[in-house]
Amino acid sequence: MKFTAEINVMPRREILDPQGKAVRLGLHNLGIDSIEQVRIGKHMTLHLEAANSEEARQKVEEACQRLLANAIMENYTFEILEGES
């Protein structure tokens, strides 16, 4: 079966996010000044083959833990959807 994983990898809250601060400043300079905080991370879309959604979930969990997210600096969340979106 084909599955799609939608993964968000974000910097942990206690970690400084200079990129987020720079974007917030940029938005203020454009006059969009009601933005109070910006946090920037990665969004990844994976297409994978698996026998069922549980196996797909385990594979994505392993991918996140071993490569896609840095456990010290980042948190990850993901959603598994059937088919390829």
Next chain:
Amino acid sequence: MKFTAEINVMPRREILDPQGKAVRLGLHNLGIDSIEQVRIGKHMTLHLEAANSEEARQKVEEACQRLLANAIMENYTFEILEGES
């Protein structure tokens, strides 16, 4: 009112994604070989103040069009949630 915007900015499908290819190769080298495609983009979380959700939506739309996404190379999607998550 306080709102949270969850924004995904992804490379357009027709655009090459060398970073995605490199990650897919990395996963295969780790033995996670049922991953057929990887696409990598940005995930942004914005906390903003707005009178209502429609105004929040317009501000986030403007932020995406003017700064957060490159209209030629990227697509963006977002969700507006009440409160600060």
